Amino acid sequence: xxxxxxxxxxxxxxxxxxLKQAIEQRFGSVLPPLNTGQIYTTLSRLERDGLVxxxxxxxxxxxxxxxxxxxxAGRMELRGWVADATPAARMKxxxxxxxxxxRAAGIADPLELIDRQRAAYLQALRELDxxxxxxxxxxxxxxxxxxHLEADLKWLDLCEQRMGx
Amino acid sequence: MEPVIVTRGLTRExxxxxxxxxxxxxxxxxxxxxxxxxxxxxxxxxLLNLLGGLDRPTSGEVEIGGRRVEALSEARWxxxxxxxxxxxxxxxxxxxxxxxxxxxxxxxxxxxLSPREVRARRAELLESxxxxxxxxxxxTRLSGGQQQRVAIAxxxxxxxxxxxxxxxxxxxxxxxxxxxxxxxREAHDERGQTIVLVTHDAxxxxxxxxxxxxxxxxxxxxxxxxxxDKTAVARLMQLEV
Numbered sequence: 474x475x476x477x478x479x480x481x482x483x484x485x486x487x488x489x490x491x492l493k494q495a496i497e498q499r500f501g502s503v504l505p506p507l508n509t510g511q512i513y514t515t516l517s518r519l520e521r522d523g524l525v526x527x528x529x530x531x532x533x534x535x536x537x538x539x540x541x542x543x544x545x546a547g548r549m550e551l552r553g554w555v556a557d558a559t560p561a562a563r564m565k566x567x568x569x570x571x572x573x574x575x576r577a578a579g580i581a582d583p584l585e586l587i588d589r590q591r592a593a594y595l596q597a598l599r600e601l602d603x604x605x606x607x608x609x610x611x612x613x614x615x616x617x618x619x620x621h622l623e624a625d626l627k628w629l630d631l632c633e634q635r636m637g638x
Numbered sequence: 639m640e641p642v643i644v645t646r647g648l649t650r651e652x653x654x655x656x657x658x659x660x661x662x663x664x665x666x667x668x669x670x671x672x673x674x675x676x677x678x679x680x681x682x683x684x685l686l687n688l689l690g691g692l693d694r695p696t697s698g699e700v701e702i703g704g705r706r707v708e709a710l711s712e713a714r715w716x717x718x719x720x721x722x723x724x725x726x727x728x729x730x731x732x733x734x735x736x737x738x739x740x741x742x743x744x745x746x747x748x749x750x751l752s753p754r755e756v757r758a759r760r761a762e763l764l765e766s767x768x769x770x771x772x773x774x775x776x777x778t779r780l781s782g783g784q785q786q787r788v789a790i791a792x793x794x795x796x797x798x799x800x801x802x803x804x805x806x807x808x809x810x811x812x813x814x815x816x817x818x819x820x821x822x823r824e825a826h827d828e829r830g831q832t833i834v835l836v837t838h839d840a841x842x843x844x845x846x847x848x849x850x851x852x853x854x855x856x857x858x859x860x861x862x863x864x865x866x867d868k869t870a871v872a873r874l875m876q877l878e879v
Binding site for chain 1: 840841845849851853861864866
């Protein structure tokens with residue numbers, strides 16, 4: 474959450490609720506509902522680390538509103554995040570662990586495991602394809618997830634060929 | 639639901655002892671959309687050809703609309719194909735020196751429908767498939783995706799009991815493939831069209847209601863797919879901030 478908040482503040486000062494709205498608007502339906510408390514916790518940590526600062530703005534009959542802005546250190550930190558290439562996805566695959574170990578222990582038929590996994594991936598692909606996303610950002614993200622699932626399904630075919638019997 | 643297609647113990651052996659199908663039992667209900675997938679050589683196209691009478695089984699039964707068809711003569715099969723089955727192939731199989739309209743109308747006229755009725759159905763189909771403007775052109779001038787739409791119109795002109803599609807998106811780019819799949823789904827959702835579709839493409843198979851995965855000439859597993867909803871997306875994306 475740190476870097477997304479820093480990036481949003483690079484557009485200009487904002488209070489916590491505006492940040493929540495901004496990120497929900499950017500990512501639309503593909504983002505799970507955000508926890509407001511988490512946003513404020515992150516903002517106070519960023520403030521503690523000197524990456525953001527806040528100004529209290531008086532409001533009529535209500536507590537002061539805290540408007541956050543990026544500090545110079547925060548801007549540097551953000552620049553580093555943006556400039557670094559993101560590491561390639563790691564092969565963290567719970568299914569593969571299950572397949573290899575259950576097969577070795579003789580406690581499952583590898584073909585059954587593969588079939589069940591294929592059904593789960595197909596269902597996930599179906600759900601992604603049923604989504605109508607209105608905005609381009611969400612559409613790109615959904616397309617990316619579908620491409621990953623297609624790769625997972627192809628990989629299951631390989632697992633079946635080489636480990637199925 | 640009445641089954642439209644039933645097979646029992648269907649096998650197909652080719653000369654030299656190659657067993658393409660080793661006992662397939664399949665039942666497709668009226669209005670169902672079934673995808674058959676599997677690696678090349680698994681027997682999925684052989685199965686489709688047996689369902690459509692383009693090939694004959696070595697043993698086993700095929701029922702279409704409650705009627706046994708596996709032992710019919712070629713002449714009788716031709717009638718079943720014309721009246722009860724619509725075909726869509728990977729490479730469209732359209733007739734290049736006939737117009738789009740004539741390609742679509744031909745099976746209707748051969749089935750003995752009145753020219754007026756055939757024209758009306760053709761116009762409605764071309765319109766609903768978004769290719770009404772090409773009626774008078776040769777299909778050879780159209781893109782792959784457009785040609786496949788013409789082939790779908792031709793397959794539906796006799797309001798077949800079942801539409802059999804063999805890799806219908808196999809020769810298309812991904813955007814055209816998605817359009818063709820959307821149209822097949824529409825035919826299924828809005829006309830209640832029964833569809834059996836063979837594909838090696840998981841993305842295409844995922845559009846069906848039920849997926850049969852074949853392996854070594856037999857159905858290895860069967861998956862019923864549920865429609866997605868909005869909450870499913872956020873869960874699937876696992877996008878974190």
